[in-house]
Amino acid sequence: MSILKIKNLNFSYNNNKKVLNDINIEFEKGKIYGIFGKSGAGKSTLLSLLAGLEKTKDGDILYNDMDVDNISREKYRSTVVGIIFQSYNLLYKYTPLENVILSMNIAGIKNINKKEKALELLNKVHINEEKANSKVLHLSGGEMQRVAIARALSTSAEIILADEPTGNLDKANEDEIITILKNLAHKEDKCVIVVSHSENVKNMVDKVFYLENGKILDN
Amino acid sequence: MNTGDFTVIAYSDSSYNEDFIKGNKKIVEGEMLSPDDTSYKIVISEELADENDINIGDKIEFKNTNDESITYTLEVSGIYSIENETSDNMGSRMMPNSTNQIYSNLTVLNKIIDDDGTSEDNFKVMQNVTAAYYVDYENIDKFEEEVKDLGISDYYKVMTNEEEVTSTLNPIKNISSFSKTFLIITFVVGITILTIINLFNIRERKYEIGVLRAIGMTKLKITLQLVTETVMITIISLIVGITAGTLLAQPVTNYMLKNEIENYEIEATNMEENFGSKEFGMMRGPKNKPNDMNNNISYVDELKAEIDSNIIITLSFATIVLTALSSSVAVLYINKYEPNKILQNRE
Ligand SMILES: Nc1ncnc2c1ncn2[C@@H]1O[C@H](COP(=O)(O)OP(=O)(O)O)[C@@H](O)[C@H]1O
Numbered sequence: 001m002s003i004l005k006i007k008n009l010n011f012s013y014n015n016n017k018k019v020l021n022d023i024n025i026e027f028e029k030g031k032i033y034g035i036f037g038k039s040g041a042g043k044s045t046l047l048s049l050l051a052g053l054e055k056t057k058d059g060d061i062l063y064n065d066m067d068v069d070n071i072s073r074e075k076y077r078s079t080v081v082g083i084i085f086q087s088y089n090l091l092y093k094y095t096p097l098e099n100v101i102l103s104m105n106i107a108g109i110k111n112i113n114k115k116e117k118a119l120e121l122l123n124k125v126h127i128n129e130e131k132a133n134s135k136v137l138h139l140s141g142g143e144m145q146r147v148a149i150a151r152a153l154s155t156s157a158e159i160i161l162a163d164e165p166t167g168n169l170d171k172a173n174e175d176e177i178i179t180i181l182k183n184l185a186h187k188e189d190k191c192v193i194v195v196s197h198s199e200n201v202k203n204m205v206d207k208v209f210y211l212e213n214g215k216i217l218d219n
Numbered sequence: 220m221n222t223g224d225f226t227v228i229a230y231s232d233s234s235y236n237e238d239f240i241k242g243n244k245k246i247v248e249g250e251m252l253s254p255d256d257t258s259y260k261i262v263i264s265e266e267l268a269d270e271n272d273i274n275i276g277d278k279i280e281f282k283n284t285n286d287e288s289i290t291y292t293l294e295v296s297g298i299y300s301i302e303n304e305t306s307d308n309m310g311s312r313m314m315p316n317s318t319n320q321i322y323s324n325l326t327v328l329n330k331i332i333d334d335d336g337t338s339e340d341n342f343k344v345m346q347n348v349t350a351a352y353y354v355d356y357e358n359i360d361k362f363e364e365e366v367k368d369l370g371i372s373d374y375y376k377v378m379t380n381e382e383e384v385t386s387t388l389n390p391i392k393n394i395s396s397f398s399k400t401f402l403i404i405t406f407v408v409g410i411t412i413l414t415i416i417n418l419f420n421i422r423e424r425k426y427e428i429g430v431l432r433a434i435g436m437t438k439l440k441i442t443l444q445l446v447t448e449t450v451m452i453t454i455i456s457l458i459v460g461i462t463a464g465t466l467l468a469q470p471v472t473n474y475m476l477k478n479e480i481e482n483y484e485i486e487a488t489n490m491e492e493n494f495g496s497k498e499f500g501m502m503r504g505p506k507n508k509p510n511d512m513n514n515n516i517s518y519v520d521e522l523k524a525e526i527d528s529n530i531i532i533t534l535s536f537a538t539i540v541l542t543a544l545s546s547s548v549a550v551l552y553i554n555k556y557e558p559n560k561i562l563q564n565r566e
Pocket residue numbers: 013014015019037038039040041042043044045046
């Protein structure tokens with residue numbers, strides 16, 4: 001059963017140039033998907049729509065067969081999906097631990113020891129307690145992206161969306177990140193969708209979609 | 220013996236002696252004669268002394284130009300230098316160059332006038348008739364009129380010590396104008412710095428707002444958090460500012476007032492040097508005046524610095540306006556832009 005469906009989706013920004021053209025995809029839990037394509041193909045736009053950062057105008061996105069437009073935008077972003085950006089988008093004035101706990105607070109998570117859970121998540125992405133309590137700015141790019149993954153997981157979201165998560169990282173860090181994401185799908189039954197243009201990533205995902213001029217190519 | 224045209228000048232009161240007060244002339248040796256002096260003494264210019272090889276204590280003989288049989292023997296008690304040549308002294312037209320001005324006392328001057336038999340119109344004789352009247356400060360302008368109306372001759376000049384009274388306030392007036400200038404400068408600089416800080420802050424804030432929105436925080440929550448944060452900082456700043464202001468106002472005021480009074484006293488010391496005698500340094504403002512028991516002006520040397528509720532209200536109001544202004548820009552970002560746009564704009 002698919003957790004996320006894109007039905008007859010068309011999209012253009014205010015300048016009317018068609019960015020996405022009649023997209024139809026179904027995503028399932030327990031799998032990792034890769035969306036590939038050249039720069040400007042519309043990959044980020046597609047992911048923004050899936051993340052609820054952009055509103056659909058023509059066509060639907062369904063979560064558990066429910067139109068996403070009917071779910072509060074904030075609730076959807078904070079509890080349904082976990083988003084990972086190329087530029088990490090952590091808050092630099094806080095520690096990794098505080099970044100993760102903040103995300104749990106926004107999601108309205110109660111009745112658990114948030115600090116313990118956050119440290120556990122950070123530990124899973126190989127951020128030890130000392131690093132977890134230092135300033136974000138003192139971390140390397142790979143470490144920042146792993147903190148961002150811990151943050152995305154903190155709300156128990158079923159869908160993890162990553163836009164070029166390894167775009168700023170070297171090969172070793174890329175392998176580490178993709179392995180973590182793969183395990184999330186295969187071991188924790190998440191639905192993981194990764195946008196990338198790295199050949200290395202292409203070989204590690206379960207299913208690949210190619211996007212060209214706003215259209216999905218059949219492979 | 221040099222027989223040029225000399226001008227003999229004497230004052231009944233040292234405060235009329237403007238050249239020395241202003242520092243156009245200055246005693247370099249000996250001292251100026253006191254107005255009360257009755258001895259046959261004079262003060263001459265440096266040039267006159269050098270040219271004729273005259274020293275302090277020398278006695279010189281003068282002839283009366285109207286009647287050469289009359290001579291005066293006068294002792295030199297002081298020598299002055301001319302620092303600035305002035306064209307006009309006491310409004311006299313028949314004044315030769317100031318090298319030939321001889322300062323003496325009223326005793327000597329009256330003697331010469333008597334011997335001359337010249338009409339008094341040619342001389343300006345300044346003598347004080349001292350009588351004390353206490354007038355309300357507001358009526359001080361009318362005072363002269365009233366005295367004239369009572370029939371006093373035009374020969375007498377009616378004087379008030381208005382200048383002296385108001386001059387005691389001079390240091391405070393100076394501080395007041397200085398404070399206003401300082402306030403304006405502080406305000407302009409403050410607003411400029413705040414604006415610059417805010418411009419940088421907004422860049423940082425925009426990013427933060429974008430991230431928070433992207434991970435699902437509601438607009439209302441972000442707005443509330445931002446406003447709370449700003450209000451807290453404002454309150455803390457106000458408390459610190461007002462506390463520091465209250466504690467520092469009086470010491471700073473005292474210090475500034477002390478400085479100002481010192482400046483005025485340095486002026487008096489300069490006068491002391493110009494006249495060559497301590498007695499003159501004490502004097503500021505006409506002598507022989509009703510309240511002239513002591514010649515030293517005692518400036519108002521207490522100024523109470525108070526920070527009252529009015530100031531606090533004004534200050535708080537200004538702070539609130541600035542705070543509201545700066546936070547409204549951030550609130551604008553929260554409500555106008557979707558997180559995607561805020562985060563994209565950054566790259
Ligand atoms: N906010 C925006 N407003 C207008 N046009 C945009 C915006 N974001 C992206 N685009 C345009 O949409 C197209 C697809 O962009 P994007 O989805 O970022 O591509 P990709 O991520 O595949 O490189 C590009 O032509 C881009 O210029």
